[in-house]
Amino acid sequence: MPEGEVIRWPEKTGELQNYLMESTRWNEFAFRDGDIVIATWAKSGTTWMQQIVGQLIFGGKEGVPVMDLCPWLDLRVLPKEDVFEMLDAQNHRRFMKTHLPVHSLVFSPKARYIYIGRDGRDAIWGWRRYPDIE
Numbered sequence: 001m002p003e004g005e006v007i008r009w010p011e012k013t014g015e016l017q018n019y020l021m022e023s024t025r026w027n028e029f030a031f032r033d034g035d036i037v038i039a040t041w042a043k044s045g046t047t048w049m050q051q052i053v054g055q056l057i058f059g060g061k062e063g064v065p066v067m068d069l070c071p072w073l074d075l076r077v078l079p080k081e082d083v084f085e086m087l088d089a090q091n092h093r094r095f096m097k098t099h100l101p102v103h104s105l106v107f108s109p110k111a112r113y114i115y116i117g118r119d120g121r122d123a124i125w126g127w128r129r130y131p132d133i134e
Contacts, residue, residue, distance in 0.1 A: 009107040016104040021074045023104035029073065029084065031108040036095040038070070039105065043126025044118035046097055053095050053114070070095045 040046040054066035
């Protein structure tokens with residue numbers, strides 16, 4: 001990086017609200033130093049990355065309920081107050097996931113962001129169901 005150049009964080013430029021996600025939840029979220037945000041599009045390795053980060057945070061301990069500890073913060077199914085309360089009660093390094101596009105996500109210098117990209121032609125196969133396998 002050239003001397004004197006300032007790194008600028010991406011800025012939120014819009015909101016996204018649909019039947020599943022609500023980006024406004026991030027507007028009220030209180031970040032802590034060291035928070036980890038796992039940002040992916042659906043079917044692009046989110047759960048796998050959650051497991052990897054959980055193993056790193058908890059030193060490879062077995063039986064860690066990663067899916068309970070790493071909420072999908074912008075998911076509308078659970079009331080945001082419940083999600084925020086659960087995250088506030090965590091004493092370990094917190095990690096959470098999002099499927100929001102970059103223009104709808106709040107960025108904080110306190111947090112670290114892991115972005116996973118996947119070719120859309122490949123990701124679409126994640127939506128396919130295989131009834132003969134189930």
